[in-house]
Every structure is written in C-alpha cells, then in structure tokens.
Amino acid sequence: MKAGRAETHGTGEELHCLVLQLSRTGDVLQSLLALKAVKRLYPYVRFSVVARGEFADPFRKVGWIDSVYILDTASILAEASVSHSSARTALTEFVRPIAEREWDFVVDWTFSETSSWLSSLIPAKDRLGYARGSDLALRCADAWAQYVQAVLQGGCPQNIHVTDVLATQLLTVFQIRLGDPQPTGDEAVTGKDFFGETEPSAFASWMSPSLRWISIQLGASRDENAWLPGAWARLATRILEKHPDARIVLLGKKEDIPREKAFFSALGERESIGNRVQSLVGRTDFTAWTSVIGRSHWFFAAKTSAVHLAGLLGTRVMQIHPGDKTWRESGPYGNGHLILIPSDAKLGLRSIDPESVYASWSYCAGSSLLQRNVTLRDHFRKTGASAFFANSRLYQARIRDADAGGGVVYEAKSPYALTRDEWLASVHGHIARAWYCGWTPPLEAEFPREAVSPDLVRELRELRSTARELARLAEEGKRLSMELRELGQKLKSDRLMRIEDRNLAHERGRSVLERGEKIEKIAADRPEFTAFARMLRVMMHNLEGSRLHEMGYESALNFKQLEEGFRLLTDWADHTLSLTKLVSVGAGAAPAKGVDP
C-alpha cells in the first residue's frame, strides 16, 4: 500500500467537492464518468453538483453524489423579465445554501461565462476551471482550464478525450493536495450497474437476454448530424436478414417521431423483418432509456450524447460520425467502440452507406477467427460494400494502459492518409501531456508509416522550419522576461524608482510583448500554430502576480512552456519525416498493427 495522506483520510476525514455542470446531457454524462473514475481513487472525497433541472437526471441516479443543486434557469429568467432586482433576489436565494457550506474544492466543468461567475460566488479552499479574478475578468483557475479555453474551445485539433481532460485535471489537484490515491484493482468504472441496481422495467419482459439486441438512436444532437431514417432502415434490414437472433429497438425523443415514421415506411412490410423491430421513440424517460441501452448488446447512433450513456453502461457503440474535429475528444468512451467517419469531412454523413456500416460492424463484432483470417477490405468486398471502402474510415476505441499514459485512444482499422489536422491533433495531445503530466509516449508508437502521404511530408517540412523560428522567439521572450524579473527584484518599489530604471522596465516589458506579438502574427498566417498563439494569449491573461518581478517570472514560465511545445512539435515532425526515409524500395512497408493492409 502506498504511503500518503490517502490513508489518513481513510480514517474518517471527509472532503467536499462541488462540481458545476450547467451544460447539456452529453457534458453531464462525460463529467459523471470522470467523477466516478476519481471517486474510485479518492473514495473519501464527497461530491455534490450544480446542474440544470432538465439535464440533472444522471446525477440524481447515482448513489454517490451527495447533493444535486438545481439551477432553475426558467424561473430566474421569468423573474428577470419582470424586474432585475427580483431576479437577483432569486439568484441570491439559490446561491446562499451552496455558499454557506464549506467546500474544499469548487470545480467549474461548464467552462462558460455563466459558470465562471457562479464559481466565484462560492467560497472554497481550491478552485478549478473558470472563475472571476479580483478585476472580475474571466480567469482560468488552473493549467488544464487554460488548455480547455485555448485549444478545445478554440476549435484547435487535439486528441485528448474530454473525459480524460476532466479526470486528469481533478486527479492532478487531488494528488498534490491529498497525496497518492488509494490503490484499486482492475475493476471497470463503466458497466451495466453504473446507475446502481436497475429498476424492474417494463422492457425486461420482452428484451430476452438470449437474443441479440441492437438499439438505434434515430435523432442526433443537431439535424445536420442525423443519419437519414431510410439509411437506418436499410442497415436494420441488412442486420435482421443476416442475423436471425438479432432484434432492434428504436430510440428517440418526441421530436424524432417523424424520423420513426420515415424509418418504418422505408423498412417496408416484410413481416419477418418488421416483427423484429420495436420502437420506443418519444416514450422513454431517462430510466427507460438507460434500461434499454443497458440491456442492448450494441448501440448504434450518429453524433448524439446518447453514445456517452452507452459508454457509461458498457454497451458497445457503433457511431456514425460526420468526422468534424470533435470526434476524437468526445467519442464513445471505453474499449471496443467503433466510429465510422467519412474519409473527407466535407462529404458529410450522406457519404456513409448502410452497407459500409454493416460491413464494419459485422467484421469487428464478429469472431476473432474472422479477423485473423479475413482482411477488412476482403470483408467489405464479400459483404458487397467494397465500393464504399474508400469513402469512410473505421476506428476502434481502446483504453490505453496506465503506464502508457492512460485515457482512450481511437485506433484506425482501415488504411488512411494522415492529414495535417490529424497529425496536429495527436501532437497537440502529446504536448499537453508533456506540459501537465510530464509524460510523452515513445515517438515510434504513434503514426503508421504508410499513413504518411507526400502531401503531409511537404507540409511538415514547412511546419518544422516555422516551429524552429517560433521556438527561438519563445526563448527570447523567456530571457527578456527573466531580465524583467531581475530588474523588478532590485527595485524597492514598483511605483517609486529612478527614471533610468523606469525606462529600462518599459523597454524590457515592450520587448517581451513584441515577442508575443510576433508569435501571434506568424500564427495568423499559419493556422497550424493557432493553438500555441491562443495558449500564449490565455496564459498571459492569467498572470497572477501584482509586482513587476512576479509578473516577469510568470511570463518567463509561459514562454518556457511555449518553447517546450515548439521543440516537441519539431521532434514529432522530425520523427514523422524520418518514417518516410525508412521505406526500402521493393521491400514494401509492413502494415501497422491492427490496420488493414
């Protein structure tokens, strides 16, 4: 058993952590998974949450959340439409009981303007996420919050899953404040019992475990992210024709009822098919939704928060995703989930055909014997989907071992050419791990050689020379900031000083700012460096010192962090380019592990 304060806390001392999660279902479910992972390691920390009523059910359903405070937005807005002061009174009444409790940690996982104000209204010993500074400007209370603001919310490509960002952020501060976590076995965080014992359900009677149940979520987070009902119907027909033990349950909200009608219309009137499809569209509350997905063997969906629910319940997911930048950071969490995206995001979901979804699913859900003896490409051909092999890419989720950095990764199952943004997503993720966890994977582990296209080689060569120039600017910024710090340390006062000292301080300060401006200017012309420019801006906004020497030192640390990032980027570019040199003529490159040749 490891030494640390964990054992002391285990003797009875409890700590209280309040999490602000004012977002919608998808974010609520991802927060809940991160909290469960942290709770397992620090069981004596008691969690409470603030959520909006319509999205709070998942928090209410688990037994280990102490209090769920509901922010009743509708009633406060109704008050606000009458008078500002009555709305303020309502908000005061809402905040008072929360603020009167003693919190060891307040964690804003909403990362919004609104939540930042609420966070600062609640006294706490430690604060994470967004908050308000003494000047009432929005502040990031910790380094991961800076990454969220600059990179995730800035729309920059990165591949650390949101759930991993949240869990790591909280675990980092717990480890610093509370010591090493309690050792745990290999017990999975996700599973059918995530919400405790499932209530006796009306669905249990007909969802026989001897049959293979597949639930399909018809709608999506937005209309443009939904797959066409006709495509779902063709996929369902294919599955039911090929698998006599399969049964299908349709799920959706009330607004998905037109999709349900279109689905059945496209399904036709074949009795052997229609009899094996049940629809619960518009008829499930959270408990029923959970019950059905939990009893399903597979859950099929487009881009919707429901994939996170299936992930919590340990039900394998086949997600049909439009392939925008978000899929790596908010895909289904856990081992074995599948994601099918268009090979070009501009093509959208219409380029994904039911035949390719069926071929992907039947291959990965099939026996290991099948996967050993038949390639994915051949399987596509045999299932009549070879025409679609080039239009889509298949990925499979895997939880990485803790000693390899942990977290979920999505591994390519089909061949692909790595784009610049995909390359950047991986590299940004690794740079963040190096900055905040002190961990980077071995270089050779990341990119399969055959994924490196001539276009990428050309882009990386250009990128590498710019990264070196940026590293030099960051190094200068660091040196000048340290000079500013030394000057500040010599001064008896930041207000009263000799004219020559004042001029020198101005000159040094101006030089530091110029280096930052140059980095931003280069990033404006080269979007692949946008993440770094945004990080610098966010970090400089969050300087905490009030004295010249304090700000000089913090500024030096920020430039140092950026310089490290540029050097890591250059290392990754060097490594990726070196892969192309290793190919010997005539020998043929061996496919990467798990990737279809």
Place this chain on the structure above:
Amino acid sequence: MGQDTESRQRLNLVQAGSISEMEGTPILISEEEVSARMREDRDALLTGFLNALVVECTGEKA
C-alpha cells in the same frame, strides 16, 4: 499569547484581502470596510452571473 492571537488575526485579514501592503507598511482596514467590500464583490458577482445567464439563454443583455 496576545501576540499569537494578533498574528493570527492579521494572517486571516491578509487572506481575506483586507490588509494591503505598500512600501512594506501594512495598512489595516476597518471591519466595516471589509464587510462593505465583500458585499460589493458579491453584488458585482451576482450581477455578472445574472447578466451572463440572461445573455446565454435569450441572447439579450439583462
């Protein structure tokens, strides 16, 4: 003992932000002023919270 108590009080006041340091000389602020400042801060935060909530939900300024 008395000095300890005074030190502790000063520490608490510094943590509460009620002692400002200028040129190395601490300036004590009265308890009423501390309360008034805390009230002002809380009022400003509440106003910010309400405005942000209204903007987020309706797109209009409160």
